[in-house]
Amino acid sequence: MAGRHGQYPPELRERAVRLVAECRADHDSEWDAMRSVAQKLGIGTTETVRKWVRRAEVDAGARPGVTSEESAELRRLKAEVKELRRANEILRAAAGFFAAELDRPHRSL
Structure with missing residues (x-):
């Protein structure tokens, strides 16, 4: 299921972003939290989860960007x-x- 943009359903993306936010405190770094979520949900790479989290932060107005x-x-x-x-x-x-x-x-x- 890993690969190019659009192969993961939006629900999985939202769930991954939510899980990273919920488990940040349980890990030494945000990257560790993202790695853990990627592994738990069967997402190809931690970088994929990182991009989803950053996109969600921009969309929420918490981070500058388009x-x-x-x-x-x-x-x-x-x-x-x-x-x-x-x-x-x-x-x-x-x-x-x-x-x-x-x-x-x-x-x-």
Whole structure:
């Protein structure tokens, strides 16, 4: 079940973050707590749990950074800008084509 982003269900991520917060005091360091939670839940690497914890801290406002919601909005807006630029290129090409057609002398029937 370990691997790239998206392979772990959101419930497992939330549970891991919650467990790290709950057992921090029982370990010598936050990293030890994360390692313990990763092992207990069968998560591939401690680094995966660390990223989830940091993301949760940013989303909660406890750590500076771009929240998940802001990141999703940025992705959506970038995709929209890309599509609009593509549409503008198509319109520019069409306008050039029709302008050339208007300038061309037409034969009478």
